[in-house]
Amino acid sequence: MSWLNYYNEIIKTKELIKDYIHETPLDYSSTLSNLLSAKVYLKMENLQKTGSFKVRGAFSKLIRLSNEEKARGVIAVSAGNHAQGVAYAAKALGIKATIVMPETAPISKYLATKSYGANVVLYGKFLHEGMKKAEEIIRETGAIMVHPYGDLNVILGQGTLGLELLDLKPDIVIVPIGGGGLISGVSIAIKSKLPSVKIIGVQSSASPSLKVSKDLGRLVEIEPSFSIADGILVKSPSKLTYEIVKELVDDIVLVDDEEIANAIMFLLERNKTIAEGAGASTVAALLSGKIDGKGKKMVAVISGGNIDLSLLARIIDKMLYKSKRIVKVKVLVPDKPGYLNKVLSRIAQIRGNVIDVIHDRISSDVKPGYTKIYVMFEIPSGDALSDFLYSLALDGIEAKLVE
Numbered sequence: 001m002s003w004l005n006y007y008n009e010i011i012k013t014k015e016l017i018k019d020y021i022h023e024t025p026l027d028y029s030s031t032l033s034n035l036l037s038a039k040v041y042l043k044m045e046n047l048q049k050t051g052s053f054k055v056r057g058a059f060s061k062l063i064r065l066s067n068e069e070k071a072r073g074v075i076a077v078s079a080g081n082h083a084q085g086v087a088y089a090a091k092a093l094g095i096k097a098t099i100v101m102p103e104t105a106p107i108s109k110y111l112a113t114k115s116y117g118a119n120v121v122l123y124g125k126f127l128h129e130g131m132k133k134a135e136e137i138i139r140e141t142g143a144i145m146v147h148p149y150g151d152l153n154v155i156l157g158q159g160t161l162g163l164e165l166l167d168l169k170p171d172i173v174i175v176p177i178g179g180g181g182l183i184s185g186v187s188i189a190i191k192s193k194l195p196s197v198k199i200i201g202v203q204s205s206a207s208p209s210l211k212v213s214k215d216l217g218r219l220v221e222i223e224p225s226f227s228i229a230d231g232i233l234v235k236s237p238s239k240l241t242y243e244i245v246k247e248l249v250d251d252i253v254l255v256d257d258e259e260i261a262n263a264i265m266f267l268l269e270r271n272k273t274i275a276e277g278a279g280a281s282t283v284a285a286l287l288s289g290k291i292d293g294k295g296k297k298m299v300a301v302i303s304g305g306n307i308d309l310s311l312l313a314r315i316i317d318k319m320l321y322k323s324k325r326i327v328k329v330k331v332l333v334p335d336k337p338g339y340l341n342k343v344l345s346r347i348a349q350i351r352g353n354v355i356d357v358i359h360d361r362i363s364s365d366v367k368p369g370y371t372k373i374y375v376m377f378e379i380p381s382g383d384a385l386s387d388f389l390y391s392l393a394l395d396g397i398e399a400k401l402v403e
Contacts, residue, residue, distance in 0.1 A: 003244050007192035010159040017059040023164055024048050031270045039297040046279055046305025053303050054085030060157025061146050062089045070095050075143040077130040079230050080109030081304050082148040087116035100130040106308035128235045149181030150238030158182045162189025171296040174282040176303045177201040178232035180210050180241030187248035201252040202281045204229040210237045211252040228257050229277030259284040265319040276307040328376045328402040335371040346391045350384040352377040
């Protein structure tokens with residue numbers, strides 16, 4: 001039996017959960033469209049309740065539970081978004097929820113999950129470790145497991161996102177992949193009515209388990225390494241999602257953290273959109289040229305926006321530095337009054353904004369009577385930096401850009 005036969009179940013699911021979720025915007029990005037010579041739309045699931053698509057699957061599962069099952073409570077294992085989705089759905093439906101989160105979960109997601117009234121248990125570093133802990137709790141309490149992706153009812157809920165793309169009639173739909181629940185549901189919804197649409201998944205290169213499984217033709221486990229896309233770090237997809245992806249997904253590409261960080265910055269600056277690492281992975285694939293969609297109508301699913309603010313701040317600083325909009329310059333000057341002022345005045349002349357100044361008088365490469373000064377500052381353009389370095393040379397001051 002083809003998985004496409006579940007399309008009507010997704011339609012029923014939409015009716016079940018429509019009063020609890022948003023139909024999120026489908027935003028045309030002129031910036032991406034012009035850059036890629038295509039028509040690019042962003043499916044803004046970062047604007048969904050709890051900040052990600054996960055509430056769709058959570059409500060789909062919980063609303064179908066019997067009264068006896070609801071009384072036993074539910075349990076979920078998640079790095080954050082599934083946790084928040086289950087906690088929110090449980091609170092809305094009056095069900096007790098326990099959430100097992102990795103000890104490395106972003107503090108913002110941990111606090112948000114607790115704010116929905118769930119009992120949060122921090123355990124292990126990755127989801128598969130948390131799953132073992134959840135099994136212990138289930139044996140003790142009889143709670144119902146709400147699997148993040150290995151549950152058909154959860155997949156049907158995620159598939160309601162795909163229904164919201166059908167009227168657009170896209171050529172390509174790009175979906176982030178962790179365990180494969182979202183792309184499985186979206187694929188069923190879209191391929192059932194628009195079989196020619198290409199469904200392309202995006203995984204972090206730190207956790208390529210579903211891509212490798214699809215390429216090898218068998219289910220494999222791969223231990224994840226660190227990534228800023230914490231929401232898609234999954235050791236292994238489920239047998240269920242693997243089978244659906246094998247049948248319906250056309251391709252899976254990988255992106256690394258540098259590409260994801262660039263996409264987060266791009267979305268923030270050019271599209272005024274906050275996306276977490278997993279959510280930005282689809283745009284990372286487009287910006288890095290991993291997907292050829294020239295002349296096509298494409299949808300990139302921004303699956304979530306729950307990024308830790310301290311991480312976002314570090315990404316912004318890094319990308320500004322990488323693009324040389326923030327620079328660090330090393331200057332060597334006599335350790336006498338007035339020389340630092342000369343350097344700072346030259347920065348002011350190019351309309352630079354000083355961020356930090358550090359003196360170093362003791363390193364082995366500093367001559368006696370001299371000081372090495374590191375100045376970090378914002379600049380309006382690359383030409384301004386060249387003008388600054390040239391002006392210091394005219395002053396007889398040795399200066400070098402620190403890469």
